Amino acid sequence: MNHAGLVANCARCHSGTIATGKPARHIVTNAACETCHKSTVTFAGARVDHSSLSGTCVGCHNGATAEGRPLRHLLTTLPCDTCHRTSFWTPVTYRHMSPLYTNHGPAVSCDSCHVANAQTVAWKFPAFKPDCAGCHVDKYRPMPHVKFERPVKVYYTVAELRDCTGSCHTYADSTQRTIVARNFNPHRALGGGW
Numbered sequence: 328m329n330h331a332g333l334v335a336n337c338a339r340c341h342s343g344t345i346a347t348g349k350p351a352r353h354i355v356t357n358a359a360c361e362t363c364h365k366s367t368v369t370f371a372g373a374r375v376d377h378s379s380l381s382g383t384c385v386g387c388h389n390g391a392t393a394e395g396r397p398l399r400h401l402l403t404t405l406p407c408d409t410c411h412r413t414s415f416w417t418p419v420t421y422r423h424m425s426p427l428y429t430n431h432g433p434a435v436s437c438d439s440c441h442v443a444n445a446q447t448v449a450w451k452f453p454a455f456k457p458d459c460a461g462c463h464v465d466k467y468r469p470m471p472h473v474k475f476e477r478p479v480k481v482y483y484t485v486a487e488l489r490d491c492t493g494s495c496h497t498y499a500d501s502t503q504r505t506i507v508a509r510n511f512n513p514h515r516a517l518g519g520g521w
């Protein structure tokens with residue numbers, strides 16, 4: 328077969344009768360063969376240009392026609408493109424809908440919170456949900472959180488500072504009328520360490 332000069336309308340012949348057509352397990356597409364098949368020597372090694380494809384991602388990415396979700400993937404029924412783009416699988420981009428989510432940025436991986444691979448998270452200290460303390464009580468150290476010094480030194484409790492933004496003034500004494508120290512910097516989830 329001499330393909331010289333043939334650059335389009337391959338399907339005129341390549342429909343399975345005159346010449347090789349799409350095999351049964353071919354990816355689902357109605358696009359012209361030449362969109363993806365540039366060679367007239369072999370059909371193997373074709374690359375997919377997603378901009379020419381239609382249909383849902385999972386229609387192809389189901390583990391049969393194209394790579395699907397690996398085992399141990401986050402358990403979700405959301406469409407693939409809520410989290411994935413077509414050019415690469417990682418890194419993942421996802422915007423939370425839940426008001427309970429605190430943006431920690433990419434430094435904290437999905438599975439540090441979604442430890443069970445579920446869409447929900449296991450709150451380590453549910454009594455303090457939805458505040459920072461719901462996950463971070465174990466990080467709380469009373470010493471830097473002095474409330475007042477006289478007549479005896481008293482520290483803020485976790486409950487008072489549960490959202491990590493508490494004004495955290497240190498007062499002169501238990502009347503709490505005179506502030507002797509101010510801590511202007513609440514902890515931030517995007518700020519790095521504590």
Ligand code: HEC
Binds near residue numbers: 333337366370
């Ligand atoms: C006029 C009919 C005709 C057209 C148009 C045509 N081909 Fe073919 N092609 C054939 C025939 C006949 C063969 C050899 C027998 C076969 O493959 O069934 C062949 C063989 C091939 C092969 C060899 C491998 C294989 O599995 O057969 C490739 C690859 C191929 N064609 C690609 C293309 C592409 C890409 C186009 C469009 C740019 C195209 N052809 C257009 C008729 C055609």
Ligand code: HEC
Binds near residue numbers: 337342350
């Ligand atoms: C959207 C892109 C796309 C279109 C359009 C497309 N193909 Fe494919 N095709 C592929 C990809 C990707 C493969 C897998 C290549 C591989 O595994 O190396 C493939 C594989 C094949 C194979 C098997 C090659 C092998 O050796 O395993 C054949 C035959 C084939 N295509 C024929 C066709 C024909 C005929 C048409 C048009 C009627 C067509 N394809 C349209 C992307 C496409």
Ligand code: HEC
Binds near residue numbers: 382407
């Ligand atoms: C018509 C079938 C089809 C549809 C629809 C489709 N894909 Fe693909 N995709 C493929 C095939 C086949 C490959 C294999 C890579 C190749 O051969 O180029 C692929 C590859 C990929 C890759 C790997 C790219 C790389 O180079 O490593 C990603 C990521 C991807 N697809 C994401 C998506 C997402 C997200 C959607 C939905 C918006 C989607 N795909 C829709 C068929 C499809």
Ligand code: HEC
Binds near residue numbers: 384
């Ligand atoms: C809610 C978000 C979300 C949805 C929806 C989602 N994924 Fe994922 N996917 C992830 C996360 C998170 C990872 C792990 C990324 C990492 O390891 O950095 C992942 C990893 C993957 C990987 C492995 C990437 C690699 O190279 O290790 C594949 C393949 C994949 N997903 C395919 C899919 C497919 C196919 C769908 C749709 C059927 C889908 N995903 C839907 C979040 C999602």
Ligand code: HEC
Binds near residue numbers: 403427437441448
């Ligand atoms: C800092 C902790 C944390 C991190 C990191 C995190 N999540 Fe979440 N995510 C949550 C919380 C909290 C919820 C609300 C559900 C609950 O309270 O059980 C949630 C809910 C979700 C939901 C349900 C729908 C929604 O938006 O409410 C999906 C899907 C999800 N997360 C995917 C991801 C993916 C994908 C990543 C990584 C890119 C990720 N999460 C990283 C804490 C986190």
Ligand code: HEC
Binds near residue numbers: 431439448458
């Ligand atoms: C749903 C659980 C969850 C909630 C709610 C949460 N975090 Fe986190 N946070 C994590 C996880 C998981 C990590 C990463 C592992 C670790 O450091 O414990 C983390 C990490 C951090 C870090 C980085 C620690 C370091 O050592 O670099 C800071 C700072 C932080 N969080 C602050 C906050 C603040 C402030 C809030 C409230 C506005 C908050 N977090 C709410 C789960 C949560």
